């Protein structure tokens with residue numbers, strides 16, 4: 299293998315830049331030529347590829363976002379789009395592709411390999427931590443720390459005014475950020491898409507906490523909760539209980555940006571090096587995972603055939619601790 303390419307795809311995640319840096323510099327160290335593809339699969343279809351070298355990734359290790367930019371590309375879900383993409387790679391004699399993204403991006407890589415035999419290796423970059431087969435994805439730790447910092451701030455004002463705050467964190471299908479930030483922030487309630495939310499149960503828990511002397515409380519709501527968003531849930535609680543002085547704070551895309559934590563940078567470095575070295579040993583249709591704190595390779599299909607779920611016992615621990 300002489301020439302490879304790298305792209306970032308799907309929702310961005312803090313740590314994509316250090317992952318890109320690791321991929322480019324590992325390629326250079328092994329004597330490979332490497333091309334950076336702008337705007338994910340869309341840029342690949344449109345031919346936005348340019349050579350990178352060690353200096354192209356200088357000064358990015360501490361920046362959120364992705365210097366390659368990212369996109370969602372509906373055309374790549376169709377065979378014609380993938381054929382155009384494969385043709386771009388063929389014309390430049392690119393033999394391997396590193397895809398930094400979430401499970402949607404991995405499905406794209408899998409289909410590119412299936413249709414055209416392109417050797418693809420995935421690096422998990424998403425704040426949701428929902429890729430099957432890996433204990434951590436790059437970006438989760440940073441997003442989590444951003445959410446916890448916000449919760450700490452909201453706790454100050456909630457306590458000053460004896461209020462209940464409903465804090466919405468990201469996670470359309472995954473409650474990882476909600477569960478971990480709730481536990482780390484001492485939340486009195488944590489609502490996630492993985493479990494059914496009953497407003498009456500939540501109100502009962504808030505009443506118990508109030509009876510124990512709590513005057514202010516924090517409820518974390520994952521954006522994909524089945525009972526609605528944080529505004530819906532706050533309204534349902536206020537309408538059905540004595541808790542009227544409620545406030546809502548939606549953290550939104552704040553969680554997607556910012557300086558990647560040391561944990562995410564180290565994970566990005568380890569996975570970036572391993573991904574290029576996997577391509578060099580002939581790996582394809584493979585993803586990098588963290589398992590028992592070691593970097594390992596797994597079939598990319600595991601990303602969506604299995605789910606990374608948090609330990610449900612964390613609910614019990616949180617209610618034990620947030621009394």
Ligand code: ADP
Nearest residue numbers: 308309370371374375399400401402403405406
């Ligand atoms: P993420 O990678 O963060 O999960 P998306 O689900 O938006 O983000 O996927 C990113 C891109 O991957 C999509 O815009 C599309 O180009 C490609 N993709 C997603 N699913 C498929 C699929 N089933 N087949 C081919 N390409 C896909």
Ligand code: F6P
Nearest residue numbers: 309424425426468469470521554
């Ligand atoms: O997958 C990462 C994520 O941030 C989810 O938590 C969130 O639901 C979604 O992306 C938001 O995506 P968009 O970039 O379309 O706003």
